[in-house]
Amino acid sequence: SAVISQKPSRDICQRGTSLTIQCQVDSQVTMMFWYRQQPGQSLTLIATANQGSEATYESGFVIDKFPISRPNLTFSTLTVSNMSPEDSSIYLCSVGGRRETQYFGPGTRLLVL
Amino acid sequence: DAKTTQPNSMESNEEEPVHLPCNHSTISGTDYIHWYRQLPSQGPEYVIHGLTSNVNNRMASLAIAEDRKSSTLILHRATLRDAAVYYCILRDLHKKSSGDKLTFGTGTRLAVRP
DSSP states (O other): OEEEEEOSEEEOOOTOOOOEEEEEEOOOOOEEEEEEEEETTOEEEEEOOOSSSSEEEOOTOOTSSSSEEEEEETTTEEEOOOOOGGOOOEEEEEOOOSSSOOEEEEEEEEEOO | OOBOOOEEEEEEEESOEEEEEEEEETTTTEEEEEEEEEEESSHHHHHEEESOOOEEEESSSEEOOOOOOOOOEEEOOGGOOOOOOOEEEEEEEHHHHHHHHOOOOOEEEEEEEE
């Protein structure tokens, strides 16, 4: 199993600003992912965080809005840039490839005013 | 990608069995059926998965129809802690790009009455 922590756990931000969310795993993992969960909705994959290369974004998500870093096998960051109230969501990181169980972090609750 | 269909919500009484259905009529031969659940204010957690045969673990049982077009997650004795949103997800473990990630549907919100 993998234990995942995220920082911050929650934040309230002003529109137009940016927030960087950190994801730390207690062991080295190959696959890391970032998901968004809008209020009352299911989870939507934002991107796959690739170690040593650019993240792979899903349709509807772009690097300028959600830049991702993955400097090593235990850590990743997601930045939500130039925020608007529509960005108010829970952001979750997860780890685990196709032959593994996926483990999720507790999420970061973001409210944009 | 094959899709799943689940009821939006279900209710159960505490200590009674719960059967959560999932339809996946367009499932491919290499799709594994996964179940995850999301407890309130938490990230999703793995429950169980299977390919063709029924599966049991300490959390639940998974019953898979013979034609694989539907499956049922069985909680043998529901507790209040089992109140969560349950997601049925198809995952092709042989396809690297699509099999690595989880595609969440709307899930079933399970309420457990004391």
